[in-house]
Amino acid sequence: MKIKISGGMVVNPITMTEEQRDVLIENGMFVDDLSGQPEQIIDATGLTVMPGLIDPHTHLRDPGFEYREDIVSGTKAAVRGGITAVACMPNTKPVIDNPTIVRYIKDKAAAEGFCKVLPVGAVSKNQDGKELAEIGLMAEQGIVAISDDGKPVLTADLMKKAIQYAAQFNLVVISHCEETTLADGGHMNEGIVSLEMGLKGIPTIAEDIMAARDILIAEYLGLPVHLAHLSTAGSIELVRQAKARGVQVTCETCPHYFTLTEEACRDFNTNAKMNPPLRTQMDVDAIICGLKDGTIDMIGTDHAPHHADEKQIEFGLANNGIIGFESSFALGYTYLVLPGHLTLPQLVAKMSTRPAELFHQKMGRIEAGYPADLVLVDLKKPFSFDKHASASKARNTPFHGWMLHGLIKKTFCDGKVVFE
Amino acid sequence: MQLRSKDLLGIKDLSAEEITLILDTAETMKHVLEATSKKTAHLQGKSVITLFYENSTRTRLSFEMASKFMGASSANVASSGSSINKGESLLDTARTIDVCGTDIIIMRHSQSGAPHLIAPHVKASVINAGDGMNEHPTQALLDLFTMRQHKGDLKGLEVAIVGDLLHSRVARSNLWALEKMGAHVRMAAPSTMLPRGLEQTPAIVCQTVQDAVRGADVVMGLRVQLERQQKALYPSIREYAKFFSIDDKTLKLAKPDAILMHPGPCNHGVEMPTSIYDGSQSVINEQVTNGVAVRMAILYLLAARRNG
Numbered sequence: 206m207k208i209k210i211s212g213g214m215v216v217n218p219i220t221m222t223e224e225q226r227d228v229l230i231e232n233g234m235f236v237d238d239l240s241g242q243p244e245q246i247i248d249a250t251g252l253t254v255m256p257g258l259i260d261p262h263t264h265l266r267d268p269g270f271e272y273r274e275d276i277v278s279g280t281k282a283a284v285r286g287g288i289t290a291v292a293c294m295p296n297t298k299p300v301i302d303n304p305t306i307v308r309y310i311k312d313k314a315a316a317e318g319f320c321k322v323l324p325v326g327a328v329s330k331n332q333d334g335k336e337l338a339e340i341g342l343m344a345e346q347g348i349v350a351i352s353d354d355g356k357p358v359l360t361a362d363l364m365k366k367a368i369q370y371a372a373q374f375n376l377v378v379i380s381h382c383e384e385t386t387l388a389d390g391g392h393m394n395e396g397i398v399s400l401e402m403g404l405k406g407i408p409t410i411a412e413d414i415m416a417a418r419d420i421l422i423a424e425y426l427g428l429p430v431h432l433a434h435l436s437t438a439g440s441i442e443l444v445r446q447a448k449a450r451g452v453q454v455t456c457e458t459c460p461h462y463f464t465l466t467e468e469a470c471r472d473f474n475t476n477a478k479m480n481p482p483l484r485t486q487m488d489v490d491a492i493i494c495g496l497k498d499g500t501i502d503m504i505g506t507d508h509a510p511h512h513a514d515e516k517q518i519e520f521g522l523a524n525n526g527i528i529g530f531e532s533s534f535a536l537g538y539t540y541l542v543l544p545g546h547l548t549l550p551q552l553v554a555k556m557s558t559r560p561a562e563l564f565h566q567k568m569g570r571i572e573a574g575y576p577a578d579l580v581l582v583d584l585k586k587p588f589s590f591d592k593h594a595s596a597s598k599a600r601n602t603p604f605h606g607w608m609l610h611g612l613i614k615k616t617f618c619d620g621k622v623v624f625e
Numbered sequence: 626m627q628l629r630s631k632d633l634l635g636i637k638d639l640s641a642e643e644i645t646l647i648l649d650t651a652e653t654m655k656h657v658l659e660a661t662s663k664k665t666a667h668l669q670g671k672s673v674i675t676l677f678y679e680n681s682t683r684t685r686l687s688f689e690m691a692s693k694f695m696g697a698s699s700a701n702v703a704s705s706g707s708s709i710n711k712g713e714s715l716l717d718t719a720r721t722i723d724v725c726g727t728d729i730i731i732m733r734h735s736q737s738g739a740p741h742l743i744a745p746h747v748k749a750s751v752i753n754a755g756d757g758m759n760e761h762p763t764q765a766l767l768d769l770f771t772m773r774q775h776k777g778d779l780k781g782l783e784v785a786i787v788g789d790l791l792h793s794r795v796a797r798s799n800l801w802a803l804e805k806m807g808a809h810v811r812m813a814a815p816s817t818m819l820p821r822g823l824e825q826t827p828a829i830v831c832q833t834v835q836d837a838v839r840g841a842d843v844v845m846g847l848r849v850q851l852e853r854q855q856k857a858l859y860p861s862i863r864e865y866a867k868f869f870s871i872d873d874k875t876l877k878l879a880k881p882d883a884i885l886m887h888p889g890p891c892n893h894g895v896e897m898p899t900s901i902y903d904g905s906q907s908v909i910n911e912q913v914t915n916g917v918a919v920r921m922a923i924l925y926l927l928a929a930r931r932n933g
Contacts, residue, residue: 403759
């Protein structure tokens, strides 16, 4: 199939430029010239053309929790949000801690998925934090990183071994930074709002201390580490200082950490309950600052679908997390690009090119030789985000009814239209 | 004047006028309690359900007595012996109670926000009888009622609250209520039991119990909540009693006519010695009686609101 997409404003996250030009696709790849006449011409006049987004942090719940989400519904929701590759965390049932589960996910995604799925293997067997999982065997089957996400690696010794061993297979460790004796079963950020609501708080230092530990381990080893979903001013500052010293540390934040504060938990709103918890305006400002100055490399959604029965309950008993695929680009565009914190190419880099680099994937560029993962987006027309229109099985989002800019019109994965 | 909401979920939602309305109504109710025949028809034809997921003596009993004095038909749903033990969700339980023809659900739960969860989903009025560490509004209202009976105006009153401030819903509700009524609150606790953010409230946090009590009109002890004590926040009971109890010497630092309060149940010898608990300044038993009057007032006002 030869496709020509004409008239769109094309974002280049490598040169950090935008230019109006045609994009050519042949056999699922971007090309400089077509071998003949295009079989399909798509008029993208008035639209922006971006590389397909890559989400470095998601939960597809498959296998084991298909009542929340599965590879089909999850990837369908992803492409509706302009995402063409998702890294899925290993807290499935069974846990992604062996090559068979990796194969299952890759095969199901290839057969039934709407976009690419990049499995993240567990650091430890059953995410128990005791013995390393079969990282090499999982790497053979296609994991792109390892993490015990949700269950932080509690002992420094295991984290050190994980970083060492994973590096041998060219994999990075993704650290969920949480010092659990300090978090201690808390339900939201510790401060005036948790006091006023009578909820047990999670101090910011629970995140900062673990971030510091993992930075020091990576520095000692001279190897990379990636810190997931950072939420605090303190952890961002630790990353900033580490980068200045030359530590190979990368990190991500999520749209909810630059758009919401702990105030969203008021009235016991379980759709604002997540881990790490929503913090204060001071933290939000620090995250935006970190995104601007490059301390924060990328943005992931931490897409965490839950059944209504797991959210419409007592706040303290409700599960952590929110869905994020279909709102992430629009939140980034509305809250980072429109106010002038980032340029559009900078945002796109943090949502595609940088995650591709982290996982050593040939993705995230509109360039000859790269797979034709592409998004057409209407940046001009505002829209009301409607959770009921989601392709996800879950509806747990605090963004329902928000007026946003950045409506995804069409998504291509390997040159095929997967959403329009 | 009426209460604005169908529910009484917390002091945070009440205005100073609503608090005054409840306290004024309770004055009338207290006369009913002091009469030889304790019977009114205010809740005739109304049904009141107590739904307690946590233990209680005073709160549950006083609500049940209040309902009965006013002629309501009442029943109790306990977590043991009901479908709660079969794992029924809170919402399903609440809806079930609601569709039985319940007018008022009085609820206690170990999770903060549990009554707030059910209130929008039931036609019945929901009264929060204590939710986790969040609020215990009827306790604060009976405390204010007791203070008002002894001290007249609440405005400008100096109130010392001493004890486990971290876990205490009584302390929180009292703080919000006293702030709305213009009283001043000082607090003291082991520093490990001071919730973060307290410095952003109007309460003055004192270094010692003595600093908090000095010159106070009202001294309130809080129960050391051994059941919520997941990890040691103080080294030992005897050390707690030594540094953080309200003893005779400490109480003498308060104004000579200061009253001593405690929401109960009291750990004698920990929060205060028995001599103080039973002493001349103690109004602890009065608080319990006033609790019935205040709860009668709340039931009456919510029922009146339902009648339109």
